[in-house]
Amino acid sequence: MIPNSPSQPAQAAALQLDADGNLKHFLTLDGLDRALLTDILDRAEGFLGVAQQAVKKVPLCRGKIIANLFFETSTRTRTTFELAAKRLSADVLNLNISTSATAKGETLLDTLRNLEAMHVDMFVVRHADSGAAHFIATHAAPSVAVINAGDGCYAHPTQAMLDMFTIRAHKGGFAGLTVAIIGDILHSRVARSQITALNTLGVAEVRVIGPSTLIPARAQQALGVRVFHDLRAGLRGVDVIILLRLQHERMTGGFLPSEHEYFHLFGLTEKRLSLAAPDVIVMHPGPINRGVEMDSSVADGERSVILEQVSNGLAVRMAVMSMCISTQNLWLRAAGETAPAEAADA
Amino acid sequence: MPDSPAVSIRGGRVIDPAAGLDEVTDLHLADGAIAGLGPPPADFEPQRIIDATGLVVCPGLVDLSARLRQPGCEHKATVASETRAAAAAGITTLCCPPDTLPPVDTPAVAQLIRQLAEERGHARVLPAGALTRGLDGEQISEMAALKLAGCPVMSNADRPVRDTRVLRRALEYASTYGLCTFLHPADAYLSEGGLVHEGRMATQLGLPGIPEAAEVLGVARDLALAEQTGARVHFRGLSTGRATAMLAEARSRRLPVSADVAAHQLWLTEDALAGFNADARLIPPLRTAADRDALRAAVAAGEITAICSDHQPHEPDAKLNPFPQTAPGMSALETLLPLVLGLVREGVLDLCDALACITCHPAAILDRPVGRLQVGAVADVCVFDPEARWVVGDDTLVSRGRNTPLRGAEMTGRVRFTLFAGQVVFDAAAV
Amino acid sequence: MTPNEPPIANTALFRDAAAVETAIARMSQELQALLRARGATSALMIGIHTGGVWVAERLHALLGLTEPLGHLDISFYRDDFTRIGMHPRVRPSHLPVAVDDRHVVLVDDVLQSGRTIRAALNVLFDYGRPASVLLAVLAERGGRELPIEPNVVGLHADLAPGEHLKLAGPDPLTLHRGSPPAGRSGGSEAAGS
Numbered sequence: 001m002i003p004n005s006p007s008q009p010a011q012a013a014a015l016q017l018d019a020d021g022n023l024k025h026f027l028t029l030d031g032l033d034r035a036l037l038t039d040i041l042d043r044a045e046g047f048l049g050v051a052q053q054a055v056k057k058v059p060l061c062r063g064k065i066i067a068n069l070f071f072e073t074s075t076r077t078r079t080t081f082e083l084a085a086k087r088l089s090a091d092v093l094n095l096n097i098s099t100s101a102t103a104k105g106e107t108l109l110d111t112l113r114n115l116e117a118m119h120v121d122m123f124v125v126r127h128a129d130s131g132a133a134h135f136i137a138t139h140a141a142p143s144v145a146v147i148n149a150g151d152g153c154y155a156h157p158t159q160a161m162l163d164m165f166t167i168r169a170h171k172g173g174f175a176g177l178t179v180a181i182i183g184d185i186l187h188s189r190v191a192r193s194q195i196t197a198l199n200t201l202g203v204a205e206v207r208v209i210g211p212s213t214l215i216p217a218r219a220q221q222a223l224g225v226r227v228f229h230d231l232r233a234g235l236r237g238v239d240v241i242i243l244l245r246l247q248h249e250r251m252t253g254g255f256l257p258s259e260h261e262y263f264h265l266f267g268l269t270e271k272r273l274s275l276a277a278p279d280v281i282v283m284h285p286g287p288i289n290r291g292v293e294m295d296s297s298v299a300d301g302e303r304s305v306i307l308e309q310v311s312n313g314l315a316v317r318m319a320v321m322s323m324c325i326s327t328q329n330l331w332l333r334a335a336g337e338t339a340p341a342e343a344a345d346a
Numbered sequence: 347m348p349d350s351p352a353v354s355i356r357g358g359r360v361i362d363p364a365a366g367l368d369e370v371t372d373l374h375l376a377d378g379a380i381a382g383l384g385p386p387p388a389d390f391e392p393q394r395i396i397d398a399t400g401l402v403v404c405p406g407l408v409d410l411s412a413r414l415r416q417p418g419c420e421h422k423a424t425v426a427s428e429t430r431a432a433a434a435a436g437i438t439t440l441c442c443p444p445d446t447l448p449p450v451d452t453p454a455v456a457q458l459i460r461q462l463a464e465e466r467g468h469a470r471v472l473p474a475g476a477l478t479r480g481l482d483g484e485q486i487s488e489m490a491a492l493k494l495a496g497c498p499v500m501s502n503a504d505r506p507v508r509d510t511r512v513l514r515r516a517l518e519y520a521s522t523y524g525l526c527t528f529l530h531p532a533d534a535y536l537s538e539g540g541l542v543h544e545g546r547m548a549t550q551l552g553l554p555g556i557p558e559a560a561e562v563l564g565v566a567r568d569l570a571l572a573e574q575t576g577a578r579v580h581f582r583g584l585s586t587g588r589a590t591a592m593l594a595e596a597r598s599r600r601l602p603v604s605a606d607v608a609a610h611q612l613w614l615t616e617d618a619l620a621g622f623n624a625d626a627r628l629i630p631p632l633r634t635a636a637d638r639d640a641l642r643a644a645v646a647a648g649e650i651t652a653i654c655s656d657h658q659p660h661e662p663d664a665k666l667n668p669f670p671q672t673a674p675g676m677s678a679l680e681t682l683l684p685l686v687l688g689l690v691r692e693g694v695l696d697l698c699d700a701l702a703c704i705t706c707h708p709a710a711i712l713d714r715p716v717g718r719l720q721v722g723a724v725a726d727v728c729v730f731d732p733e734a735r736w737v738v739g740d741d742t743l744v745s746r747g748r749n750t751p752l753r754g755a756e757m758t759g760r761v762r763f764t765l766f767a768g769q770v771v772f773d774a775a776a777v
Numbered sequence: 778m779t780p781n782e783p784p785i786a787n788t789a790l791f792r793d794a795a796a797v798e799t800a801i802a803r804m805s806q807e808l809q810a811l812l813r814a815r816g817a818t819s820a821l822m823i824g825i826h827t828g829g830v831w832v833a834e835r836l837h838a839l840l841g842l843t844e845p846l847g848h849l850d851i852s853f854y855r856d857d858f859t860r861i862g863m864h865p866r867v868r869p870s871h872l873p874v875a876v877d878d879r880h881v882v883l884v885d886d887v888l889q890s891g892r893t894i895r896a897a898l899n900v901l902f903d904y905g906r907p908a909s910v911l912l913a914v915l916a917e918r919g920g921r922e923l924p925i926e927p928n929v930v931g932l933h934a935d936l937a938p939g940e941h942l943k944l945a946g947p948d949p950l951t952l953h954r955g956s957p958p959a960g961r962s963g964g965s966e967a968a969g970s
Contacts, residue, residue: 001688002613002755008550011621030550046850049869055903058853109666129668130552131622139666152670153552192552217557222549326858 015137022327025146026320027133028155029196037200041165043319050087050318051311060322061090064121069111069136070149071097071127076286077149077159080310081124084317088325093120108132109139116141121328122321123147130154130189143332145324153187159285160193162316164201166309167240170281174201180234180276181206181225182266183244183293184214184255190285191244192223199224209234210266213255231266235275243268243284243293259292268294273303281305350378350768351393354386355729358398362405363702364718373403375725378768382721394770398729401762404701406438406726408708408717410528410606411582412657412679414471417458418447423659423746425459428679429468431745433772435679436728436761437655438469439709439716443528444476445503451476451487453495460496468771470726472712474501474528477516483507486516490523498712501528501582504629506564508534510571517577526711528582531564531589532556532630541670543585543631547616553669556631558586565589569596572603580711581605583656585630587640594649604711605649607641608656609685610678610752612694614638618751624665624672626751628656642694645703652708655682659747677747680738684757687732691758697732725768734760788955791942792932797915797950800931801832804913805839807929808882811911812840817880820911823847825897826868828886828944832915832931835950836884847872849883854896870900877905886944887934888914891925916942916952 006014013031018024023036050058066085068078073096085092097111115123122145125133130152137146150156164174171177179198185191185208198206208215209228219227228234235241250256273280282294282304290296299306355373360383362368367383374382374390381387412432415423432440442459444450450459450473463471475492477500479485489500500520507513520527537560542548544555565581569592572579584590584605593605610628615635618626626632644650658675665672682704690700709717716726736742738752764772792800812820821844824833830848837846852867883897894912901907913929918936934942936954945951 001684001691001758002752005618005620005623005751007617008547008620015621043867046852046867046869049850049871050853052869052872053900053903054905057903059899060853060858107663107666108668127668129670131669134622135668151668153554155552189552192550216549217544217555218546218549222546329858 012134015134018327018331022330023320023323024327024331025137026157026324027137027146027148029157029160029193029200030155032200034200034202037161037164037197040161040316040319040323041168043323044161044165044312044315047315047318051314057087057089059089061085061088061325064090064325065093065119066090066122066124066321067093067095067115067120068124068149069095069097069115069126071125071132072150074126074150077126080313081147081149081317084314084321085124087314088318088322090122090321108136112136112140116144120144122324124149125151127151143328143335145328147320147324150189153189153192155193156189157193158313158317158320159190160197161320162309162313163194163242163283163285164197165312165316166283166305167281169308169312170305171239174198174203177203177239178205178207178237179203179240179242180209180228180238181242181244182209182231182234182268184246184250185210185219185244186214186216186255187247187250188244194242195223195225207234207238211256214250231272232275235272238276239280241268241273241276241280241282243282245285245287246289246292259289263292267292268298270295270297270301273298283309285309350375350725352376352381352391353394353396353765353768353770354390354392355396355398355403355727358401358403358729360403360719361698361701362719363698364405364706365720366698367719368698373719373727375727375765375768379725380719380721380723383719396729396763401729401731402697403727403729405705405717405719406728406764406766407436407683407704408712409437409440409657409679409682409704410652410654410708410711411608412437412440412442412655413445413659413675414442414459415659416446416462417455422661422664425462425471426466426468427746428657428659429463429466429471431679431743432469433764433766434744434761434777435655436683436730436764436772437679438726438728438764438766439472439712439714440469441472441474441498441712443503444474444501445481445505449476449481449503450474450492450497451479451481453491456492456495456497467766467769469766470716472496472498472714474499476500477502477520477527478507478512481505483509484512486512486519489520489525493523493525498714499526499528499580502530504530504532506530506532506534506537510567513568514571514575517571517575517579521575521577526578526580526713528580529564529568530582530630531561531568531584533560533563533567536560536563540631541627542619543616543633545616545634547619551619551622558588558633561586561630562588562592565592569601569603572596573601576602578602583608583611583630583654584641584644584650585611585633585637587637590640590644590649594644594647597649604651606652606654606708606711607645607650608678609653609682610656610676612638612642612645612653612689613685614751622669623751624667624669625676625749625753627669627672627674628676629674642689645689646694651703652711653682653686653703654708655679657745657747659745660749662748665749676750677743677745678750679745680743681750681752681757683728683730683761684759687759725765727763727765728761729763730759730761732759734758736760788941788943788953790951791934791954792952794949794951797931797952798835800915801835801950802839804915804929804931805836808836808911808913809840811928812880812882815880815909817909819844820880820882821847821874821876821907822882822884823849823872823901825883825885825893826850828915828946829884831944831946831950832886833884834947836882836913845873847874849897849900851893851896851900854899856892856896872904875905876901876907878908881907881910882913883910884913886914887916887918887942888925888927889918889920889942891921891923894925895923915944918942
């Protein structure tokens with residue numbers, strides 16, 4: 001009598017892909033298959049070269065307007081998206097919504113409608129609520145592409161893809177890898193997206209390591225991970241270690257007694273690192289709390305690839321943005337609208 | 347109210363669960379009361395004859411929880427709009443929770459709601475009185491006065507009373523006046539900040555969870571207080587299998603406790619949240635398939651005796667936001683009967699027992715002489731077509747609230763006529 | 778297309794390997810003369826992905842150039858991005874030596890509309906400001922849509938306007954003619970030539 005609701009991956013796929021399977025929005029890695037994730041990584045390789053040019057710009061998004069809608073302030077993430085958009089030759093609007101519209105009682109939909117009236121082509125959204133990017137993509141005009149720059153505790157797909165890019169660059173691929181993610185999985189949108197990406201790309205095992213207070217309910221079934229509460233056991237033989245940032249609020253929220261005890265049990269030290277595979281790489285989405293998540297000697301050590309992650313992030317974001325703009329151009333043509341003249345004369 | 351005409355409902359399958367009656371016969375109504383079953387009384391001259399061939403004739407449904415949003419939230423719905431929807435759903439008596447604005451903590455608000463309903467005359471509205479003033483969980487309300495103003499039960503709506511001592515006093519005070527107390531079992535600390543069932547979907551969607559233990563603790567605490575005080579306690583809306591087991595244990599010791607479940611909890615699970623579906627955000631939250639099956643088993647075993655709609659209509663904007671900022675609750679009056687009939691098709695209950703869960707059993711919990719077809723009883727009657735199919739949508743719903751995760755689902759079973767105190771308040775052919 | 782892919786379906790051989798190698802040998806002689814006349818002693822040779830790189834590899838060896846060969850991918854600069862979407866396989870452009878104030882020889886396989894060369898010049902100028910640019914193409918055919926003319930041509934192809942000319946390689950190099958393949962992959966031809 002009541003049909004089963006389509007699963008989250010199925011619904012996410014329907015929202016993000018057009019009828020031909022082209023990427024329309026980039027909200028989550030749920031529902032995207034291995035071929036598409038590999039395609040994003042391959043395209044990102046191509047964009048690495050742009051940094052070598054004297055003029056570090058390509059004209060793929062000329063005449064397009066990309067709005068950075070940040071409902072939650074994050075200078076670092078906003079800057080990388082802004083730079084990626086500018087390297088694609090798009091015009092960029094930066095909007096800090098938390099301080100303007102919503103304070104005056106304007107709803108999120110009102111804000112969207114206003115920006116659509118300015119002919120914005122793409123929204124890059126950062127929001128404190130899980131599902132905000134889904135909501136915006138569902139309600140945005142069909143000509144607008146939406147990219148999730150992090151929503152609540154749900155997803156941060158570009159961050160996860162740049163981590164995948166870094167892993168592939170070092171390991172050549174994903175088959176057979178064991179990856180450990182350490183820290184606050186419960187509140188981490190980065191971890192959720194990384195786990196989905198790693199499982200889709202076919203690693204052998206994803207482990208999550210942390211105290212029970214920071215591991216979400218039914219993590220094993222819900223996310224497809226193996227749960228460890230003992231750092232030493234969890235690190236044994238792993239090829240990749242991903243550390244998550246520990247927010248100070250976790251102490252006041254009663255999730256942890258102190259940073260000191262956390263470091264004592266879950267902080268990454270040289271000695272603990274030696275339990276992992278000899279060619280292990282250490283990753284962190286930044287910014288690092290030295291002496292809480294890891295020792296400085298590990299952060300700056302030879303196994304650390306933390307700084308590479310930053311430069312790869314630009315190429316991955318350019319790849320994803322250009323793919324969504326490309327799908328949008330196809331849609332605009334199919335809808336009988338003329339593509340912007342500026343782009344056609346390139 | 348105008349004088350009620352004499353009506354004969356002929357040839358229907360008349361089911362009166364209170365009397366164990368299930369036979370094809372005629373039902374006669376006069377002066378707002380049941381005048382006779384079978385052959386008409388002497389000198390009976392019907393002014394209207396309803397042909398119920400192929401239809402089921404049962405008592406008007408009794409719903410233990412339906413929010414009407416008036417006073418205070420008229421942009422969502424009104425007593426007029428929702429009692430009209432209730433009539434279309436076959437519901438003739440409904441109890442509304444006290445969380446209006448202002449709450450039902452004074453006789454004036456209770457009287458206002460009853461008066462608004464009486465002016466419309468679509469259904470009998472019984473406002474639950476606030477257990478504590480302003481529903482603040484600190485100061486007990488003037489329950490005796492509220493009872494006089496027509497409140498059949500006391501309730502703190504879905505706000506748990508944090509202070510156990512206050513709850514104890516409130517239960518004792520309510521029992522002094524023979525009032526049953528409706529409790530939403532939830533540990534305030536564990537449920538605070540939670541949006542959905544803490545489980546697989548919460549983890550996948552990165553949403554804060556309401557653990558099963560929140561309800562289990564609530565039931566445990568409330569049962570202990572019920573036993574301590576001897577007060578009559580009714581659990582308003584169970585959602586976990588574990589809580590039903592505790593309920594069954596308490597009832598086996600003959601504690602005066604009862605419980606209901608919202609009809610949709612017997613069908614939907616946390617899976618309905620996929621895609622951040624805000625229409626599936628409910629309190630208590632939709633839980634696992636195992637919980638749903640346990641709730642069904644508890645209904646089948648007669649531990650949970652009533653099924654209600656837990657109707658919570660919203661204006662469209664209330665759900666048009668990122669998931670965590672949306673309002674919980676679904677519009678549910680009109681899906682109550684078909685969802686209960688679905689349990690019959692799936693073999694959970696037979697038709698007579700299923701109808702008991704939405705007629706005489708909830709009437710007993712409210713301690714009101716409704717939900718039955720005995721001669722002399724008030725003539726609240728629902729006539730429905732058990733095979734009629736319809737699809738839930740904007741074009742089929744009467745309620746102002748269109749917020750339902752069942753949108754697009756095909757329902758089987760639809761009301762044809764509703765008679766409230768002998769008056770035809772809904773006629774599907776006239777819509 | 779990848780080197781191992783068989784020559785395009787529904788095509789016929791237009792020039793065999795021997796004819797192509799002869800044409801390239803003639804191109805190298807013409808280029809040598811041209812570079813000498815310009816006084817460009819240490820030219821930078823840059824091939825355009827994919828066929829242009831194959832031709833450039835041979836010319837580079839024949840001319841005995843000392844600077845390493847560069848290659849350009851023009852996908853990011855195509856003018857039909859808004860029509861056909863993005864090319865799925867983009868290899869990063871690789872210019873091992875700075876192009877500023879250098880004499881550049883740009884090499885492509887087939888010249889038709891001139892749009893590829895327009896895009897290639899844009900890429901090149903985003904890397905720097907060369908002293909001069911010479912254009913060498915293996916096959917030249919009619920249908921120019923932009924004012925672009927080659928300095929060195931291996932062979933002239935007289936084909937119907939709708940017909941397709943494609944270089945298969947990298948070894949042996951053969952030219953094929955036929956109707957363009959259907960679907961989105963046909964786009965590579967649209968912007969090329």
